[in-house]
Amino acid sequence: PIKSYCALDGFYEMYDTIGSGGFAKVKLGVHCLTGEKVAIKIMDKKQLGDDLPRIRLEIEAMKSLSHQNVCKLFQVIETDAKIFMILEYCPDGELFDYIVERDRLTEDEARHFFRQIVAAVAYIHHKGFAHRDLKPENLLLDDDQQLKLIDFGLCAKPKGGMNSHLETCCGSPAYAAPELISGKCYLGSEADIWSMGVLLYALLCGYLPFDDDNIAVLYRKIQSGMYEKPEWLSESSMEMLDQLLQVDPKRRITVAQLLHHPWVTKDCNPSYNVQWESIYQTKELDDECVTEMAVSIGKSRKAMHAILSDWSYDYNTATYLLLWKRKQLSKSVRLM
Numbered sequence: 001p002i003k004s005y006c007a008l009d010g011f012y013e014m015y016d017t018i019g020s021g022g023f024a025k026v027k028l029g030v031h032c033l034t035g036e037k038v039a040i041k042i043m044d045k046k047q048l049g050d051d052l053p054r055i056r057l058e059i060e061a062m063k064s065l066s067h068q069n070v071c072k073l074f075q076v077i078e079t080d081a082k083i084f085m086i087l088e089y090c091p092d093g094e095l096f097d098y099i100v101e102r103d104r105l106t107e108d109e110a111r112h113f114f115r116q117i118v119a120a121v122a123y124i125h126h127k128g129f130a131h132r133d134l135k136p137e138n139l140l141l142d143d144d145q146q147l148k149l150i151d152f153g154l155c156a157k158p159k160g161g162m163n164s165h166l167e168t169c170c171g172s173p174a175y176a177a178p179e180l181i182s183g184k185c186y187l188g189s190e191a192d193i194w195s196m197g198v199l200l201y202a203l204l205c206g207y208l209p210f211d212d213d214n215i216a217v218l219y220r221k222i223q224s225g226m227y228e229k230p231e232w233l234s235e236s237s238m239e240m241l242d243q244l245l246q247v248d249p250k251r252r253i254t255v256a257q258l259l260h261h262p263w264v265t266k267d268c269n270p271s272y273n274v275q276w277e278s279i280y281q282t283k284e285l286d287d288e289c290v291t292e293m294a295v296s297i298g299k300s301r302k303a304m305h306a307i308l309s310d311w312s313y314d315y316n317t318a319t320y321l322l323l324w325k326r327k328q329l330s331k332s333v334r335l336m
């Protein structure tokens with residue numbers, strides 16, 4: 001391991017930088033007690049400046065999100081100079097690069113990924129969050145072709161719930177909904193659906209439906225809702241895209257309709273509905289994991305259970321979540 005930050009000493013080994021995004025550096029780390037790899041997002045508070053509230057928002061949002069298609073936050077460490085977010089490691093990087101390497105995906109492969117995106121978005125909307133920056137750069141791949149949604153720095157949890165309007169124009173222009181770029185009030189959930197349409201188009205075509213170097217021209221293209229339909233798109237794919245890329249948000253398909261849309265559920269057994277429910281029952285703790293930790297730390301199971309029930313996103317929370325993740329992968333639930 002390279003020089004580590006004293007705040008992590010003994011808890012995490014730090015390895016090289018695996019990516020950087022704006023005001024953050026992301027390094028590969030290893031959680032000492034379990035030996036599991038993690039991604040460590042490191043931010044300098046001074047550099048953050050007035051972006052600090054955005055990070056606080058991302059941290060609070062991620063603490064309340066536990067889903068198989070949302071990147072899991074394991075621990076937050078704050079010193080007077082830095083903030084460290086210990087995150088679920090996604091070895092196969094951004095979906096963006098995955099598409100670029102292949103030019104474009106087949107309809108079946110696009111469906112495999114789009115289903116997971118629908119699951120993640122249905123889940124975060126159910127929890128009262130709109131992401132507002134859905135794009136292939138914010139969808140990472142783990143080593144099992146599972147997508148993990150990241151970057152909740154722009155997400156919104158409208159005070160009055162998901163049916164109250166937002167104003168801030170944000171996100172990436174090419175993925176932004178017409179009502180959002182027209183400066184109108186908009187519903188976060190409807191804007192996310194539009195972005196999912198742009199995303200699905202990028203998966204199926206390998207380029208963007210609305211694109212232009214001149215931002216004003218780009219905006220006009222988005223507001224026209226007109227986009228090219230290459231000849232390799234099937235009828236059903238074109239129909240799916242049309243229902244997502246509806247300029248009028250009231251005519252746009254909803255995430256609830258998407259969950260059982262024939263294009264999304266194609267080739268699944270009839271009982272299949274998109275796995276939008278979280279596999280994490282964060283409320284009940286897993287006895288085997290609690291016991292393993294109690295023994296290793298030398299506390300009673302009752303005391304260990306009480307500590308973990310606080311969900312304080314300290315080292316204990318990280319150890320529990322990483323142990324639980326190992327158990328899901330039917331790996332040994334043993335600590336170093």
Ligand SMILES: CN(C)C[C@H]1CC[C@H](N2C(=O)N(C)Cc3cnc4ccc(-c5cc(Cl)c(O)c(Cl)c5)nc4c32)CC1
Pocket residue numbers: 018019020021022024026039041071087088089090091092093094137140150151152
């Ligand atoms: C361009 N983006 C806005 C940032 C970029 C930073 C590196 C990251 N990465 C990579 O680029 N690999 C190539 C490896 C990699 C592996 N695991 C990761 C696990 C989590 C994250 C992550 C990063 C940020 Cl900035 C977050 O806010 C969250 Cl919630 C999660 N990034 C990871 C990551 C991909 C995204």
